[in-house]
Amino acid sequence: MILVPSARLIFAVSVFATVLVMPCRAAEKLPAHPKLVHRLLGGGFTLALESARRDKTFFLCFPNKTSCISTRVIGWKKPFIIIRDGAVISPGYEVYNTSTKKSPQAANLSALRRYLRDTPLYSAAAVWEKLSPTRELW
Secondary structure: OOOOOOHHHHHHHHHHHHHHHOOOHHHHHOOOOOOEEEEEOOOOOEEEEEOOOOOOOEEEEOOOOOOEEEEEEEEEEOOEEEEEEOOOOOOOEEEEEOOOOEOOOHHHHHHHHHHHOOOOOEEHHHHHHHOOOOOOOO
16 A cells, blocks of 8 residues: 555645745845955964944954954064954953964963063054055065
8 A cells, every 4th residue: 555645745845845945034134254354464364354344343363264353452573463352341462473373372471571562552443554455564
């Protein structure tokens, strides 16, 4: 004996499958990754601007351009980049070594503080205007 599904069951399954395949409008409005425009700093690091927002949001992006940190203030002294993260409650400063592509060890921080003490810090918006999209600083 062969089982034949009823017309109602076939219709319900086809409507359900169509609904699952159709794209969601909310997903179209909110992309998974914002569109970023990059300007080169040094050692592969870039300063990125989120293009879809009215209020400018800046990010320091690592050489792979998939890891980015929100920033408001940035400064540099070859080979180091200093940023103030975008946290409102407890803002902090981070230092990145562009030659090793990571943050310095805790043992080196005291010597590094003396080296970077006179490094000027700028707002990310001011730095954005000075950076080139095609030429690195170092």
